[in-house]
Amino acid sequence: GRRWTEVGSLDDLLKDQTVLVRGRAQTIRAVGKKIAFVVVREKGFTVQCVVTVKPDEVSPQMVKYVNGLSRESHVDIEGVVSVPDVAIKGASQQVEIQVRKIYGVSRAVPNLPINIEDAARSEEEIQKALEAGEQLVKVNQDTRLNYRVLDLRTPANQAIFRIEFEVADFFGQFLKKEGFVGIRTPKLIAGSSEGGAAVFRLDYKGTPACLAQSPQLHKQMAINGDFGRVFEIGPVFRAEDSFTHRHLCEFTGLDVEMEIKEHYFEVTDIVDRLFVSMFDYLNEKCSKELNAVRQQYPFEDLKYSRKTLQLTYEEGIKMLQEDGIEVPPLGDLNTEAERRLGQLVFNKYGTEFFILHRYPLSVRPFYTMPCHDTPVYSNSFDVFIRGEEIISGAQRLHEPQRLTERAKACGIDVSTISTYIDSFRYGAPPHGGFGVGLERVVMLFCALNNIRKTSLYPRDPQRIAP
Numbered sequence: 001g002r003r004w005t006e007v008g009s010l011d012d013l014l015k016d017q018t019v020l021v022r023g024r025a026q027t028i029r030a031v032g033k034k035i036a037f038v039v040v041r042e043k044g045f046t047v048q049c050v051v052t053v054k055p056d057e058v059s060p061q062m063v064k065y066v067n068g069l070s071r072e073s074h075v076d077i078e079g080v081v082s083v084p085d086v087a088i089k090g091a092s093q094q095v096e097i098q099v100r101k102i103y104g105v106s107r108a109v110p111n112l113p114i115n116i117e118d119a120a121r122s123e124e125e126i127q128k129a130l131e132a133g134e135q136l137v138k139v140n141q142d143t144r145l146n147y148r149v150l151d152l153r154t155p156a157n158q159a160i161f162r163i164e165f166e167v168a169d170f171f172g173q174f175l176k177k178e179g180f181v182g183i184r185t186p187k188l189i190a191g192s193s194e195g196g197a198a199v200f201r202l203d204y205k206g207t208p209a210c211l212a213q214s215p216q217l218h219k220q221m222a223i224n225g226d227f228g229r230v231f232e233i234g235p236v237f238r239a240e241d242s243f244t245h246r247h248l249c250e251f252t253g254l255d256v257e258m259e260i261k262e263h264y265f266e267v268t269d270i271v272d273r274l275f276v277s278m279f280d281y282l283n284e285k286c287s288k289e290l291n292a293v294r295q296q297y298p299f300e301d302l303k304y305s306r307k308t309l310q311l312t313y314e315e316g317i318k319m320l321q322e323d324g325i326e327v328p329p330l331g332d333l334n335t336e337a338e339r340r341l342g343q344l345v346f347n348k349y350g351t352e353f354f355i356l357h358r359y360p361l362s363v364r365p366f367y368t369m370p371c372h373d374t375p376v377y378s379n380s381f382d383v384f385i386r387g388e389e390i391i392s393g394a395q396r397l398h399e400p401q402r403l404t405e406r407a408k409a410c411g412i413d414v415s416t417i418s419t420y421i422d423s424f425r426y427g428a429p430p431h432g433g434f435g436v437g438l439e440r441v442v443m444l445f446c447a448l449n450n451i452r453k454t455s456l457y458p459r460d461p462q463r464i465a466p
């Protein structure tokens with residue numbers, strides 16, 4: 001086969017060389033009958049290609065052909081790399097291709113519902129363009145999602161989903177090195193795994209069943225099956241009623257469960273080292289992608305410390321109360337209170353990533369271990385980025401009797417989780433773990449304002465397509 005060059009790797013080191021690229025015609029502009037410019041885009045990177053009529057090399061028909069291309073059609077281009085004297089606007093690569101040959105590969109229909117160039121602009125660029133009297137269609141979030149395949153072509157989206165892949169991949173790699181085994185648990189299960197009403201119910205060959213709200217029960221059973229330390233990356237289903245910026249009906253759960261030898265801080269220690277090294281990795285290895293996101297959605301680097309700050313829930317409440325915010329001492333924090341706490345913690349400790357632990361037992365799921373000394377509190381924690389929750393975790397009850405009592409007290413029909421409870425009757429070690437929302441991590445690391453931006457094909461209470 002011939003040698004192909006990726007648009008994103010075109011640079012001045014290739015000056016005067018002949019290259020072959022495939023990409024989409026993002027914009028096409030003819031200047032008279034002898035020159036045409038095509039901006040060709042591949043995986044979010046763009047290069048300006050120049051078609052100039054030249055005897056024996058480039059015919060006027062070629063200029064005509066180029067001018068007749070529809071936007072977003074795929075083309076193969078062979079040409080010579082050149083380096084212009086002035087900076088190139090409207091393309092990511094600072095070299096041009098002097099086109100020798102061009103072939104159409106696929107044709108896009110004219111008048112697409114989304115113009116990729118417009119969809120890739122930042123708020124600020126849109127404002128400036130409008131002030132300058134430019135014709136431009138502002139693309140709202142719903143239109144983007146309706147035509148997701150087009151929307152995904154913007155440089156920011158290309159970057160977001162590459163970053164998301166890196167987060168999940170790093171998660172697995174890190175845990176593997178720490179002795180964790182990757183597992184897969186069923187998503188069709190008999191009873192709800194987290195309690196509560198947010199469950200998708202279904203008929204399993206005549207038996208009532210549901211889609212797993214988390215791998216919670218089965219990851220704990222894997223500990224009772226002697227795997228010691230396990231993790232899972234998989235879909236999580238929540239029949240959310242609330243239509244918010246951070247809730248999806250289906251998201252990707254990064255789940256961890258591990259034996260505890262002495263103290264449940266062994267679990268938060270993993271959280272600390274996993275995330276600090278993940279943030280370092282992203283900043284170092286994904287700087288290109290982070291910059292592409294920033295171009296469209298400007299954000300400041302996440303501030304985090306070398307050793308993750310751990311505060312107790314009581315300390316958090318106290319900080320909020322001193323700030324004049326009323327919070328029920330044994331209740332839960334609402335979204336506003338969490339955000340405010342995020343700001344207060346940042347002002348005081350200079351970090352936007354921290355762990356809040358010792359939550360009141362009453363606001364945690366039935367399987368949570370109460371604190372040994374003060375059982376109104378629990379060995380549980382949430383983790384925050386920029387004042388929003390990305391993780392919740394805890395030590396679990398491992399005595400079948402207490403587990404049954406707590407499940408009943410929480411209104412759970414124990415017959416639906418009997419195999420889970422039984423697994424503790426055969427001997428069960430102390431253990432704990434946590435669950436991370438992948439889309440939330442990327443959303444908050446990049447300070448994006450909507451979880452739909454970090455889900456490839458989001459499912460929310462009003463959307464099941466595309």
Ligand code: 4AD
Pocket residue numbers: 194213214215216238240246247248249250251253255256389390391392393394433434435436437438439440451
């Ligand atoms: O807080 P959650 O519900 O905890 C559990 O599922 C436990 N089994 C975890 C554990 O091991 N104890 O969910 C865990 C994380 C949340 O912190 C949040 O990041 C994310 O999953 N999450 C959601 N993400 C998107 N849409 C939703 N509806 C989410 N609900 C939770």
